[in-house]
Amino acid sequence: MSVQKPTVDYSLYLVTGRELLPEGKDYLESLEESIKGGVTLVQVREKHAETGEFLRIAQASKDICRKYNVPILINDRIDIALAIQADGVHIGQSDMPVETARKLLPPNAIIGMTCNTVEHVRKAVQDGVDYVGLGPVWGTQTKKLTSPIVGVRGIGPLLDALEGTDVKAVSIAGIKSTNALHCLHGSVSMSGRSLDGLAVVSDIVASKDPYTAAKRIATIIKACKANPIICFSTFPPSYAPDAIKHSVGELLEAVKQHSPIVHQITNNVVTTQSANATIALGASPIMATAPEEMADLAAVSGGLLVNFGTIQNLDGMVAAGFNYNQNRKPVVFDPVGVGATGYRRASAATLLNAWQATVIKGNSGELAALANSNEVQAKGVDSVGQGFADPATFVRNLARKERAIIVLTGVTDYVSDGTTVVRLSNGHPLLGEITGSGCMVGTAVAAFCAGASTAESSKRSPDEAEDAKLVRGDMLVAAVGGVLAITVASELAAARADVKGSGTFLPALIDELGALTPEKIATYGKVEVI
Structure with a gap:
């Protein structure tokens, strides 16, 4: 006979820690304010309290939780959970086995377990847990980490192991209001399975205003649940190539109209020509790398390009994103x-776990390295071999994995948001004979993305409520626009009588970028929707 278990909302899961309370803040007062702010589940954690004190704290915590109909769990201690008739327990990998805990607890008790690997998740599911805590996502000061940091990008494979089950999942360690959206957005399995909630400690417990701290995170979670696709919009299946080109033309006009600042942290080989390409498209470039500048620049700029061809200030890149x-x-x-050295691979992982990319652009060797695929090899910044056997499937899958628009550059370019794939067939061989043509594609994509975001934001009043979107505007169209701008301009430049080779091609390319119009995009753009 099945046992009816309590209904649990895992959305905002508070883990207590009295040692983190600010001076003068009472624990029970903080707990009640947190629940009023939006906490939906409480775990009482007391790592150093004697049994009598733990029992007293747990009972008082339960009284408050019951007042607001919020379930309460106890960390590790089965005896405390039984003594106060808690709703369940949370146990770690080195704690009491689930099977033993299940025998001791009432049949309707909730049991959760911390999981750091796919094997942990599979074993927890086999043992019959009700939920898993996945992580650590980031480093944390609230407890000494005994397992490697998983990172946002590492949560997806753990969620994959839950497919076909009704086991719930929350992320753990280092979760704050400033990274909650990134965590929710980036922690998604290949099939679309997402987190059921976030476990938070210090951002709420250490706050002098736990009500506001909890409400801030709860608002983000609710918005994300209401609108799961929070980074970009997808094309409907009937979206036609001509309509895409029309939208790209509108974005080109938006870039020229709004002249957004495009902040570029780029390699020193291409700084000048990237700046010139930005100006030619109608945007305004700024090149800045100091971490101390990033908060101010992010407030006024339309978008950011991070190109680590020459990695010189990783801290600035982290702070910028x-x-x-x-x-x-x-x-x-x-x-x-990125595939050339271990340092580059580690740096890419650091960046993508620190912030959410809107668009990731690279050649086949670079994107293969990012996807840990051996299908295409890289030599320096160039790809080796024939490329992907099925590039459309590759970019679609990588977009789902990274939760970003993927731009695969080559003789034929592919752009995907994880659902739709757009194939672009413009370009000229002379692009391969000048330094940094691929970097200029990144610059153009950033300019179009900044134009799309700025144009969309200009339609909103300052008082309009925030939503859960990481970025406003159609970033798939913007990414397609950036690629088309460079490749169409390259064909027009190469056809000019004054272009005799690569030396005369580069200035002609900048000229044609400046002369690009929606009509030229519509006439020359070679666009297919796959």
């Missing part, structure tokens, strides 16, 4: 040569 995420501005990531 984080601040642009906070301001709901697009972030374009160009992982130049």
Whole structure:
């Protein structure tokens, strides 16, 4: 006979920690304010309290939770959970086995377990847990970590292991209001399984105003649940190539009209020509790398390009992406040569776990390295071999994995948001004979993304309520627009009588970018929707 268990909303899962309370803040007062702010589940954690004190704290916590009909769990201690008749327990990998805990607890008790690997998740499901805590997502000061940091991008494979089950999942460790949206957005399985909630400790417990701290995170969670696709919109199946080109033309006009600032942290080989390409398209470039500038620049710029062809200030890149995420501005990531060295691969992982990319652009070797695929090899910044056997499927899957628009550059370019794939067939061989043509594509994509975001934001009043979107505007159209701008302009430049080779091609390319119009995009753009 099945046992009816209590209904649990895992959305905002508070883990207590009295040692984190600010001076003068009473624990029970903080707990009640947190629940009023939106906490939906409480776990009482007392790592150092004697049994009598733990029992007293747990009972008082339960009284408050019952007042607001919020379930209460006890960390580790089965005896305390039984003594106060808690709703269940949370246990770690080194604690009492689930099977034993299940025998001791009432049949309707909730049991959760911390899981750091796919094997942990599979075993927890086999043992019959009700939920899993996945992580650590980030480093935390609330407890000494005994397992490697999983990162936002590492949560997806753990969620994959839950497919076909009704086991719930929350992320754990280092969750704050400033990274909650990134965590919810980026922690998604390949099939679309997402988190059921976030477990939070210090951001609420250490706050002098736990009501507001809890409400801030609860608002983000509710908005995300109401609108699961929070980074970009997808094309409906009937979206036609001509309609895409028309939208790209509108974005080109928006870039020229709004002249958004495009902040570029780029490699020193291409700084000048990237700036010139930005100006030619109608946007305004700024090149800045100091971490101390990022908060101010993110507030005024239309978008960010991070190109680490020459990695010189990783801290600046981390700070930049984080601040642009906070301001709901697009972030374009160009992982130049990411497969060339271990340091580049580690740096890319650091960046993509620190912030959410809106668009990731690269050649086949770079994107294969990012996806941990051996299908295409890289030599320096170039790809080796014939490319992907099925590039459309590759970009679609990578977009789902990274929760970003993927731009695969090559003789034929592919752009995907994880659902739709757009194939682009413009370009000229002379692009391959000048330094940094691929970097200029990243610049153009960033300019179009900034234009799309700025144009969309200009339609909203300052008083309009925030939503859960990381970026406003159609970023798939923007990414397609950036690629078309460079490739169409390259064909027009190469056809000019004054172009004799690569030396005369580059200035002609800048000229044609400046002369680009919606009509030229519509006439020359070669666009297919797959």
